[in-house]
Amino acid sequence: MKRVFPREEHCVACHLCEVFCRVQHSQSKDIIKAHKRESPAPLAGIKVEEKGALSFALNCRHCEEPYCVYACLTGAMRQDPQTGVVTVDATRCVGCWTCILACPYGAIVRDEANHRVHKCDLCPGLSEPACVANCPNGALVYREKAHA
Amino acid sequence: MLKYVVVGNSAGGIAAVEAIRSRDKEGTLALVSDEPYPAYSRPLISKYLAGETTQAGMAYRSPDFYDGNAVETHLGKKAVRLDLEGRKLQLAGGAELSWEKLLLATGGTPIVPRMEGLDKTGVYTFTTLDDARKLEEGLEPCGRVVVIGGGLIGMSVTEALVKRGVQVTVVELLDRVLATLLDLEASRAVEVVLRRKGVEVLTGQTVQTILGSPEGQDRVGGVLLKDGREVPCCAVIVAVGVSPRLDLVKGTTIATNRGIIVDRHMATNVPGIYACGDVAEGYDFTTGGNRVVPVWPSAYLGGRVAGYNMAGGSVTYPGAAPMNAFNYFGMAIVCAGLINPPAGGGYQVLVSGSAEEGSYKKLVLKDGKLAGILFFGDIERSGILFGLMREGLQVSGLGEDLFFPKLMHLPEDLRVGRIEEPGWRLAATRS
Numbered sequence: 238m239k240r241v242f243p244r245e246e247h248c249v250a251c252h253l254c255e256v257f258c259r260v261q262h263s264q265s266k267d268i269i270k271a272h273k274r275e276s277p278a279p280l281a282g283i284k285v286e287e288k289g290a291l292s293f294a295l296n297c298r299h300c301e302e303p304y305c306v307y308a309c310l311t312g313a314m315r316q317d318p319q320t321g322v323v324t325v326d327a328t329r330c331v332g333c334w335t336c337i338l339a340c341p342y343g344a345i346v347r348d349e350a351n352h353r354v355h356k357c358d359l360c361p362g363l364s365e366p367a368c369v370a371n372c373p374n375g376a377l378v379y380r381e382k383a384h385a
Numbered sequence: 386m387l388k389y390v391v392v393g394n395s396a397g398g399i400a401a402v403e404a405i406r407s408r409d410k411e412g413t414l415a416l417v418s419d420e421p422y423p424a425y426s427r428p429l430i431s432k433y434l435a436g437e438t439t440q441a442g443m444a445y446r447s448p449d450f451y452d453g454n455a456v457e458t459h460l461g462k463k464a465v466r467l468d469l470e471g472r473k474l475q476l477a478g479g480a481e482l483s484w485e486k487l488l489l490a491t492g493g494t495p496i497v498p499r500m501e502g503l504d505k506t507g508v509y510t511f512t513t514l515d516d517a518r519k520l521e522e523g524l525e526p527c528g529r530v531v532v533i534g535g536g537l538i539g540m541s542v543t544e545a546l547v548k549r550g551v552q553v554t555v556v557e558l559l560d561r562v563l564a565t566l567l568d569l570e571a572s573r574a575v576e577v578v579l580r581r582k583g584v585e586v587l588t589g590q591t592v593q594t595i596l597g598s599p600e601g602q603d604r605v606g607g608v609l610l611k612d613g614r615e616v617p618c619c620a621v622i623v624a625v626g627v628s629p630r631l632d633l634v635k636g637t638t639i640a641t642n643r644g645i646i647v648d649r650h651m652a653t654n655v656p657g658i659y660a661c662g663d664v665a666e667g668y669d670f671t672t673g674g675n676r677v678v679p680v681w682p683s684a685y686l687g688g689r690v691a692g693y694n695m696a697g698g699s700v701t702y703p704g705a706a707p708m709n710a711f712n713y714f715g716m717a718i719v720c721a722g723l724i725n726p727p728a729g730g731g732y733q734v735l736v737s738g739s740a741e742e743g744s745y746k747k748l749v750l751k752d753g754k755l756a757g758i759l760f761f762g763d764i765e766r767s768g769i770l771f772g773l774m775r776e777g778l779q780v781s782g783l784g785e786d787l788f789f790p791k792l793m794h795l796p797e798d799l800r801v802g803r804i805e806e807p808g809w810r811l812a813a814t815r816s
């Protein structure tokens with residue numbers, strides 16, 4: 238399956254990936270409304286890590302053996318048997334935070350307003366996730382693993 | 386003869402079914418449970434009691450799970466006897482299942498310490514959906530409930546009762562609540578919040594006698610504490626923990642200690658028989674030895690490994706660790722591994738912040754590796770540290786950066802490698 242891969246050497250930490258991730262996962266799909274008016278505010282499933290000149294954006298790796306899915310107390314976190322995409326069923330997540338402790342990438346965040354967690358879903362319905370499509374530097378690529 | 390028989394319809398049993406079916410779509414598979422329901426999330430019984438979810442909302446898998454995986458279910462049937470020589474499992478009512486591969490995922494049974502008055506109406510345990518239902522009925526009407534035990538289960542039921550508007554007194558033998566999971570600082574912060582919610586927290590106390598009520602000596606009317614004090618109440622919930630449910634293996638040659646002893650394949654000493662979850666004593670990577678680690682993630686993981694191996698794979702259990710995440714009364718807490726290291730054990734303890742002020746982080750290191758993690762308040766990205774702990778990587782060079790976990794802090798080769806190749810996996814060793 239394809240995943241989103243960061244290219245450290247191209248990332249300038251502009252955070253547009255986070256911005257467009259939020260927009261894509263907002264009610265309005267409008268950049269201004271999503272960031273200024275929506276309540277609860279939409280969350281990003283990707284996060285830029287930076288330190289000095291080094292930066293890269295990281296989202297869920299959609300692990301083949303997803304520890305978050307195994308750790309989930311309610312069955313809300315699941316891996317699609319066909320596509321391998323790991324998503325959280327918002328109606329079944331109770332916000333116990335066990336997956337946050339389980340994820341070795343720190344890729345799951347608390348959605349406190351809705352008492353549940355939030356993570357990357359690889360933007361179902363789009364040919365390319367919003368973070369990748371809107372990265373001005375080609376610092377995110379949507380591709381298969383190098384050694385699949 | 387069935388190819389596979391799984392006893393237990395919870396985290397461990399379901400994980401095994403899923404793993405077996407990922408390798409073997411055809412082999413006959415039966416699953417037995419003395420609970421009559423499709424698998425449900427056991428930890429959610431507190432949300433059920435609080436009125437925040439329904440039985441349907443607690444379903445661990447979709448309604449078509451059993452049919453979809455060709456599982457012959459025996460729900461509401463207790464397995465009563467295990468015949469190792471004949472490879473047969475006898476169910477209450479007389480039915481017999483013969484198996485080629487057997488998984489014991491029988492979980493835990495509530496520990497009920499001896500005390501006078503346990504036989505009165507109004508004494509409950511809290512580990513099953515039926516327990517939650519009985520308790521719900523018993524609370525109508527009830528002014529105060531005494532919860533014996535300030536551990537995980539005691540806290541879960543206390544939160545549910547508070548949400549229902551019931552007065553609660555928690556009686557804890559040790560000097561603080563969640564004493565085996567948190568450190569003093571975090572426990573105290575939890576107690577502050579409990580008291581603010583109106584919960585009476587009595588530590589260093591035990592219930593000596595469960596007293597009768599004026600309306601009838603066979604009904605709970607209060608408890609008598611060790612120090613002679615009496616607390617009037619109409620229900621007592623015994624929530625001091627669970628112990629491995631070993632009734633089936635008693636008297637057999639299956640090796641047990643506190644739990645059923647399993648190797649890194651989740652196999653017992655008897656060929657063809659596996660165990661996992663709260664009943665099993667499996668590898669714990671934090672101690673390097675075997676231990677019962679009664680948490681949901683380790684039950685699932687162990688069940689998955691067992692299932693792969695029952696279906697002919699050769700998968701090694703990466704090991705469990707005590708790990709818990711809480712959200713009691715909105716307090717976000719995660720903890721894993723060793724939180725209260727013994728003095729003089731060569732441990733290094735790093736601390737930042739204050740639980741009282743809302744954010745507190747504690748890390749326990751040994752020989753430069755993580756041995757324990759406790760995050761209170763700001764729990765974001767704590768999983769990165771848990772991953773480093775599981776892999777036994779050297780982290781001493783990271784210093785204060787450990788309080789703000791990022792993949793970026795790892796050396797380049799480690800970082801790039803694990804981003805490319807979603808790291809943690811059992812599949813690598815799958816045959």
Ligand SMILES: Cc1cc2nc3c(=O)[nH]c(=O)nc-3n(C[C@H](O)[C@H](O)[C@H](O)COP(=O)(O)OP(=O)(O)OC[C@H]3O[C@@H](n4cnc5c(N)ncnc54)[C@H](O)[C@@H]3O)c2cc1C
Pocket residue numbers: 310333392393394395396397398417418419420427428429430431462463464465490491492493511512513537538541542630632633661662663664679680681682684708709710
């Ligand atoms: C109130 C509460 C809150 C909890 N909160 C958390 C939490 O926040 N995080 C966490 O990680 N863990 C939590 N736990 C612990 C968690 O639920 C257990 O670790 C987990 O359920 C263990 O799974 P298991 O498959 O080993 O066994 P269990 O869930 O105990 O299931 C055992 C199964 O075996 C069946 N069985 C046993 N013996 C027989 C027999 N002889 N015949 C037929 N069937 C039999 C039972 O019917 C049941 O289906 C909590 C537990 C409770 C009670």
